[in-house]
Amino acid sequence: MLKESRSLDRGISLMEALARRDSMSLAELHKTTGLPKSTIRRLMATLVARSIARRSLADGRYRLNVTLPSISPEPIPRGLSLLADVALPDTLALTRAVGWPSDLHILDGTAMQIIDSTRVFSPFQFNREQIDRRVNIFGAASGMACLSLRNEAQVAALHEATKGDRTWGLARFGMDLDDYLPILDEARRRGFGTRLPSYHGERPLDGSLAAIAVTIGPRGLGLGALTLVWPRAFSSTELFASEHLPALRAAAEAINRALDTSRRIDRHWLEEPREEVR
Structure with missing residues (x-):
């Protein structure tokens, strides 16, 4: 025996x-x-x-970071552990350099999911309980950044999958696809995502915050996004981005290099587009 x-x-x-x-x-x-x-x-x-x-x-x-089929209530987004493990040293360095907290998001079907955050390490500590939360992909800065890398047909498919949904769709903001596409064009022009003015997060305390985001993922896939968060009353988006966007972009570029060289990478996850609408 x-x-x-x-x-x-x-x-x-x-x-x-x-x-x-x-x-x-x-x-x-x-x-x-x-x-x-x-x-x-x-x-x-x-x-x-x-x-x-x-x-x-x-x-x-x-x-x-793995699912146990007979126990786990829902699947874990593919590549989540990779981003969390590889990205966090650079997100922590970013917060230590600029002071403001950074949240790490991953694209998860029809929403964005926050998988880690440096809020506890920022001197500007607010609303720390963020991990594992899903946020509206159209309203969040991270979602806007990721969607700005998609073509119109891909964005339209996502809109159809969430059409009329007042939690996860554009209906939450009283918008249709024709209203949102020019906003994406502007995000592409400036090179980063912002929160929709009418998006106040998924919890009451989120309403006082603003964010900018740039994508993470080699070859422009936009598999996730890195954000910087601050109180809306502190600064306009334009002024905040003019001061801190270079540091945010440098952190994202460092993460992308780390993803590209990590020996623990699931190459298929990095090289093949993920199924975004399910």
Whole structure:
């Protein structure tokens, strides 16, 4: 009779616990599994090193980068762990250089998903609870940046998939595609995305914020976006971008270089367009 591996069994127990939740702290994993915290730290360090799990910079909580089909409630966006692991050193350096917090977004079907943030490291600390949230792709600066790389037919397909949806579609802003396409043209001209003036985020506190965003992903695919966030009352978008856009672009370019050279890259994810409407 084969002897069971105790460490493997414990590691799977941690994965199963994480698969049932969006994220868990060390204390929550300890309470759920009954494993000693020292054991959890050791096993989670291995899972993180193998990109099976990640520990978010913003809140220190653990999250899975893989799905367990019989447990996980929904699929994890392809490439999420790659962007989070590769991009965050440069986003952290960006916030340390300019002061303002940066959120990291990934394109997830008909919305953008925030996968990590440097808000906890900014001296301007506000509304920290952002991780794992989905935001409207048409209203968010990150979505505008990604959509500006798509052609009219691709944007139209996304509009059709969300038509009439007052949460995820243009109907939320009382707009149609003909209203939005000139806004995308302007984003292409200036080279970065901004929030729609009528977009006030997905939570009440978001309404006081503004953002600019540039895309992440080699060869102009726009697989995700890097943002800088500030209070609307502090500065206009034009003035803020004139001061901080070069640093934001430099951080995105550094991330793209890191993505292109990382040995842990899923080459198909980087080289083939993702299915954007599902």
